[in-house]
Amino acid sequence: MISLMIKKYGDLEQSLEFQEIPVPVIQPNQLLIRTQAASFNPLDYKIVRGDFKAVRKIQFPQGIGRDVSGIVEKIGESVKGFKVGDKVFSRIDENLVGTMAEYVVSNEKDVALMPSNLSFNEAASIPLAGLTAYQSLVDVAQLSSQENVLIYAGSGGVGTIAIQLAKHLGAYVTATTSTKNVDMVKKLGTDQVIDYTKENFQEQGKLFDVVYDTLGGEHTLNSFKMLKPGGRVISIAGDLDDITAKQLKLNRFIRFLLSLKVKKVINTASKLDAFYRFHLMSPNGNQLQKLAELYESEIIKPIIDKTYIFEESIQALKYLSQGHAKGKVVVKMSK
Numbered sequence: 001m002i003s004l005m006i007k008k009y010g011d012l013e014q015s016l017e018f019q020e021i022p023v024p025v026i027q028p029n030q031l032l033i034r035t036q037a038a039s040f041n042p043l044d045y046k047i048v049r050g051d052f053k054a055v056r057k058i059q060f061p062q063g064i065g066r067d068v069s070g071i072v073e074k075i076g077e078s079v080k081g082f083k084v085g086d087k088v089f090s091r092i093d094e095n096l097v098g099t100m101a102e103y104v105v106s107n108e109k110d111v112a113l114m115p116s117n118l119s120f121n122e123a124a125s126i127p128l129a130g131l132t133a134y135q136s137l138v139d140v141a142q143l144s145s146q147e148n149v150l151i152y153a154g155s156g157g158v159g160t161i162a163i164q165l166a167k168h169l170g171a172y173v174t175a176t177t178s179t180k181n182v183d184m185v186k187k188l189g190t191d192q193v194i195d196y197t198k199e200n201f202q203e204q205g206k207l208f209d210v211v212y213d214t215l216g217g218e219h220t221l222n223s224f225k226m227l228k229p230g231g232r233v234i235s236i237a238g239d240l241d242d243i244t245a246k247q248l249k250l251n252r253f254i255r256f257l258l259s260l261k262v263k264k265v266i267n268t269a270s271k272l273d274a275f276y277r278f279h280l281m282s283p284n285g286n287q288l289q290k291l292a293e294l295y296e297s298e299i300i301k302p303i304i305d306k307t308y309i310f311e312e313s314i315q316a317l318k319y320l321s322q323g324h325a326k327g328k329v330v331v332k333m334s335k
Contacts, residue, residue, distance in 0.1 A: 001102040003021050003101035005018070006063075006064050010048070016317070029076055031107075033072060034071045036069055041157060048317075063098015063100070069089040069124040072086045082113075089126060091128045092110060112285045115293075116296055125302050127288060135281055148171065149174070151173065156214060156325070164301070168300070174191065176194045179197050220238030233274065238262075241277060306329050309331070
């Protein structure tokens, strides 16, 4: 089969190539999925650039892509919840990475039936971004009705889902975006849209129960300026706290270095009696099925910026890396 592979760290054009590799062999608890569509996430181009090699090195050549939708081609002998021919989608396990390929293997526990009202392209846009938003807002932030939440980058892959999910949870939603995306973000149900090119949203005052930081950098620390006493900052792009570092099974030395980096954030949170957590999304088929129900009920709608064919996968990732995508960038396997 043909698969897009990372052959080295560096520039996307120079580091990625299509290779012929064997169709993977499944274990008893796994499914072989014939890929119909896949999607990229910022994590993918950051890995190619080598942003995380100090924390977790990869063995070359390495597949790329974590989101897939497709048709079950084969099931392991212990698989009970799915059958050959089922239309499914999945955020595959890190040990199985490589959804930009004609066939993909996923653990049964990480797979869900596709929303019946969505195309393969639409379903492929959901898993990583959807689970990230769901776990961040529901599991970690425990966002509740009537709370005020600020969501950074409301037009991004995670942001577009987080806005719709937060509204479903009954929150008052404020989101940041640029001028050209204001109307789109409003249509998602946002109660207040802040155009960051025209106003300094960090001067809003301490209005928010939850700040959802999808940007990182200086934005993580500045989030506390807008947080009510006892509020929560949930980040998917900021500095790792020790709990998340332990989840990644990082060694003590790396964790020590990370603790120095995150110290200012932790101290700021402590002074404000606030909560800070860097959330690392984990695959979860049960939660993915809950998301499927929200899409089937049209409580959440997929937002796709561009769709490319498989042969254009590298161009698709280059486009995403420019940082201007509205929603998700999807790759379909056939024309």
